[in-house]
Amino acid sequence: MKYGLYDRPPAGTSILSALQWMIVAVSSSVAVPLMIGDVYGLRADEIGNLMQQTMFFVGLASLLQVWIGHRYPMLEGPAGLWWGIFIILAQLGTSVGLAPREIGQSFQLGMCLAGLLFVAFGVMGWIGKLQRWFTPLVSGTYMILLAISLCSNILTGMLGIGFQHSKEVQPGVALVSIGIVALVVWVMRTKRFSSFAVLFGMVGGWVLYAAMGWTDPVRPADQLISWPTFFFWGAPRWDWGVVLTSMLTGFVLLTNLVTSMVVMGKATETVPTDSQYNRGGIFTGVSHLLSGVSGVVGMIPLSLAAAVIQTTKMAARLPFMLAMIGMMLIGLFPAVAHFLAALPTPVAYAAMFISYTQLLGFGLKDYATVKMDERTITVGGSSLLIGIGVMFVPATAWQKLPALVSFLFGNGLLLGVIVCLLLEHVVFRKQKGNQTEKDGHAA
Template sequence: MFYKLQDKPPMGITTLSVLQWMIVTVSSSVAVPLMIGDMYGLQADEIGKLMQQTMFYIGLASLLQVWIGHRYPMIEGPAGLWWGIFIILAQLGTSMGLHPQEIGQSFQVGMILAGLLFFIFGLLGWIGKLQKWFTPLVSGTYMILLAVSLCSNILTGMLGIGFQHSREVQPGVALVSIGIVALVVFIMRTKRFSSFAVLFGMVGGWIVYALLGWTEPVRPTEQLFSWPSIFFWGPPRWDWGVVLTSMLTGFVLLTNLMTSLSVMGKATDTVPTEKQYNRGGIFTGVSHFLSGLSGVVGMIPLSLAAAVIQTTKMASRLPFVIAMLGMMLIGLLPTVAHFLAALPTPVAYAAMFISYTQLLGFGLKDYVNVKMDERTVIVGGSSLLVGIGVMFVPAVAWQKLPALASFLFGNGLLLGVIVCLVLEHIVFRKKEEDSVKKDGQAA
């Protein structure tokens, strides 16, 4: 590790690290408001406003966490589960005659209630106690399934599928993506600039796209400055299906909080304390409350931040704090937000490819630290097979089920982790005597 959490790098290195954190944060979040806007039928101006809201509140939530929350430089970004639920329920709601905006109004209520769940659990100190549920086998399963669930989107993006509305592989885009990955790997192998490999990869790729004429024009704006608003989708609206799904999602995302902090601890060579878990839970609740209040997709600590630190060997809080202040500023400046939204998505996927491989690495390392006996093979193997298998089931196959069941059985990551928790702690629960005996032998 070149710079640890409390270190203050020189000004030049800090500046480059700030830019890298900002670009990583934007690239990992920019697709979410664009896809949600398209799915919910928003106009270009409305999508731009949702983009600003997202950037501002990501900066604010992340700043609160690193300042008085869990204290790790970890991005509070749109959760994949929330993103998926937004899309699934938009499809289900439309089939039931609901207007997409009504679903968005109900989501605002659901995320606020999910935030209260996190806040109460953290305030009562229950999150730290729940840590023992997330053994290396559970966290390893989570990270492996997360990497597998992301790989399809990553490779699809790198091949140019979906870029500029293309439904086919674009050879030119694919070749440039391979070149960006090669550039990132090359820079990582240099001692002087390895910390900024992702940054250089994104900037270099964007320049190539601009020279080839593949970049989208920046949307014009009439305002130079605008404050974030509340209840983007309109007045809150109660819908039992959406609210219950949101509460269930909030409880399940406790898994993400546990594993993300655990992975960040490994990336920064530290051990998260029970107090950090509880504070992280409290301010993840605050993040969800802010998400519901503003109408953006629910935010959680992203494990991607740990992968970036593992790749760049820089864990200093200072550049991260400045970067999150910069994100808040972007959320106040429509022109800047729209310019950053013009970053070609294949460039972002390609530049982040090596960082995504770190997520898989964390999971494999957890599995290596577990004794591979018959119990481990059954628990881990069953969880991975169920999770990965469900990922191959077409989404339309679940549409006739109730919304809650469709959400649960249609999400391989969620289902795999739940199966692992059940097998690890209920079906194949280790006897207390065995644990005591092992502890005695270790002593």
């Protein structure tokens, strides 16, 4: 490690490192507002405003964490689980007569409640204790179902369906998407630039789209500086389905918080303390509260930061803090946000494709840690089959049921995880005496 957590690199090194952190932060955040805007039917100016909000609050949440939270240089970025849920429930909500903006209003409240959950558990020191509910079987089921539920939107976007109002597959767009995915994979295999693979894919794809004349002009900003606003989607509203999904997602993300800090400890050659875990939980809750109040996708610590530190051998906090202040400044200038919002959505989907595959990979890795006996196959197989099967039931089939029932039984992701929790901890609960009994038989 060239520079440890509390080292102060020379001014030039700090500035270059801060610029690199800004590039990583932008590349890990820019695609999410574009995809949310595409699915929710936002206008170009609204996508630009959402982009601006995202950049500002990513910088603010990350700065609070590294300053007084867990104190690691770890990005607080849009959680893959959160924007996945955003996309899924937009489709489910439309099928039961809810406008996309109403879903966004409910999510604002749901993220605030999830944030309060994190804060409460961090204050009471419960974060470690609650992990026992989310066994590898439960978290693996969640990740696998999330990846499967997202695959339709991902491939639809990569094929150009919906791009520039097209309702058919665009062969040219599809070929370029394949090329972008190949570029990202190739860059990831290089040691020097692997941390910037997504950024390379986005920039390369954007340049190619511009050369082909497939890009829209960048919308000029109406003002030089614009402060972030509260409740992007409108006043918060209560919806049982969205609130339950948000609380469940919050529980699952507790696992992400702990694992991210473990990985960061290894990258920085330190061991996280109990107080760091609790402070990290409290300020992850603060990040969720900021997300709910601002209307951006829920933010969590991203283990991507550990990969950056391992590659650069730079763990110093100062450059990271400077970079997050820079992110907040980007969020104050609409012209920068509108420029980033002009990135074509198929490019964003293609550049992030490998990131989506990681969700499935995480689920499969969790399953791989569990012994595949009859109990595991029954619990995991039943949960996956129920969750995936519900995804193939037409959304219109649930319309005549109450709204809460429609969201529960029409959401394969939520239903599959609830089934897994019940089977794992209630129906097929492991008995403490099982191991003793087995040992007795063996003797």
